[in-house]
Amino acid sequence: MLAWWVPHAAIVVGLFVPTPTRVVIWTIALIWMGAACILNARQCGRTHSRYTGPYYLAMIAPVVVLGSGVVSVGIFGWLVLGVIIVGGSKLIWWATERAWGRYGYLPHLLIVFFVTDLCVLMT
Secondary structure, three states: OHHHHHHHHHHHHHOOOOHHHHHHHHHHHHHHHHHHHHHHHHHHOOOOHHHHHHHHHHOHHHHHHHHHOOOOOOHHHHHHHHHHHHHHHHHHHHHHHHHHOOOOOOHHHHHHHHHHHHHHHHO
C-alpha cells in the first residue's frame, strides 16, 4: 500500500507547489510507481502490473513537456494530467484484469509455445 498511496499523495501535493518542484515530485512519484509495478509483475505476476509499470514511466514524458514550458498550461492542465495519470492507471488495472484475470496469461508466451510445439512436431 505504501508504494501507491505515498506517490499518489505526492502528486496531489505537487499541485500546490511551483512548477519546477512539481516536475521533480511527479517524476519521482512516477518512477517510484513504475518501478514498483514492474517489480510486482516480475515477483507475483499480477496482470495489470505488466502494463501500469510502463504506463507510469511513459507518463514522465508529458510531465517533463509541461514542466519545460514547451506547452503552456495553467493549473487546470496539470490537474487534467494528474487525473489522466491516476485515472489511466485505474482503467488499465480494471481492463487488463477483467480481460485476462488477476494472474492472467501472457499472450506473447502463447505464440512462443505454439511456435516451439510446431517446430517439435515438424522434426
